[in-house]
Amino acid sequence: MKKKVFALTMAAVMAAASMAGCGSSAQETTAAATEAESTETAGEQSSEAEEAEAASESEGGVLIMATNAEFDPWEYHEGDEIVGIDVEIAQAIADKLGMELQIEDMAFDAIIPSVVSGKADIGMAAISYDEDRAASVNFSDDYASSSLVVLVTEESDIASEADLEGKLVGAQTGTTGELKASEIAGDSNVERYNSYFEAVQSLLTGKIDAVIIDGAPAKVFLSQNEGKIKQVGEALSNESYAVVTAKENTELLEKINGAIKELQESGEIDTIMNKYIPAE
């Protein structure tokens, strides 16, 4: 009996190891092969989409965007649609590329894995550049900039970043806000929520002392909870948002960079930003 269990465990470990090997070698396929693959999958996806909405089918295939639509104003649900700055910019990029945009809403920490595994073509969810992230995916040129800020309750005595040490700080799992929080307050003092609205909710009921969050959504939360929460201190860091694509899909990255450049020059990105973020 014991021997059997041991053998089974060994078999499982070996299978796991060999599968890991497959996973990484699959990533090393040549650009040509992935190109062929991506056109193939694009073909498959468009045929799936055809069944659903044959009329709106466009020439260049489907551009699947992975996002986490709980981050007003960058991306959020409005009625039965997902809207926001990232969504409109992605739509503009898709238009430039002659592709149809399809949005997949998922947890923030699932976006990069989806792009890596090819379940989505691009990830856009106010994603800031980060070295660890760059090891898994390619980042396009920046299309917007933001900063991390600290939110506390109105009556809190936290006045700046320095007061956060040892305090309970909330953030969304996998965001740069979470990394910053663990840097400032200590890893064990970070409360990792599935989405930022839960972190703010917990801040309101006094479960946590502060939330570290990107500037634009912070403004939305501030306006929704006027008189209950406030922003303190300087911006913690400057973030710049970019589109992420799979490592091997350099062709798409170049196209996206081209589109972003055009949209920046034409002022279209500024128009979209101003629409969602009122100038101060």
Added chain:
Amino acid sequence: MWENFSEAIYLNFIKDDRWKYYTDGLKVTLTITLFAVLLGVAIGLVVGIIRATHERTHKLKIMNFLCGIYLTVIRGTPVVVQLMIIYYIILASARNKIPVAILAFGINSGAYVAEIFRSGIMSIDNGQMEAGRSLGFNYIQTMWYVVLPQAFKNVLPALCNEFIALLKETSVSGYIALQDLTKAGDIVRSRTFNPFFPLFTVAAIYLICVIVLTQCIKLLERRLRQSEH
């Protein structure tokens, strides 16, 4: 291949002491499970006895009615929803989340354990109760010294099932930002963007926990069977 493997091990476990997320998460998972089991058994025992007593004697009508509501509500709603209701509404200002989770999972488990105990008590022939009473024990004494020990042995496999289910159900603790074992895997996954190692590590740890738990209960069953010879 070996290089990739060792690099993945480094990224997933060693860099920034990431293995600590797993060990800390396991501690949280086991703490919640252990205390939730104790709370669940305590609640389940009381509710189970009340329900079984009502069925046998038709007494305790109001208590039985209240227990019925408890069972309907708890068994009729998902544990993750109950957890969030307790965390965000009932104990809205609680800062320490482990007791919140213990309470939520304990109350949830209690409903299932109650039915297990009720079935166990009902499986003991009424003659046992009558014999106890005729020897001068009162109802509670007979229940405690005669009926429950026999019932417990009968329900042990079902109880074991419930404990295993509870251990795995605690994996939704991440919903209230509690860093249990599953959330630990999620955090590492959000750092490395490689789902393979964190998910399999977490799965393997749960599996080992369940195997250990099953073995312990097997030992207990064997020990309890000695009285049959």
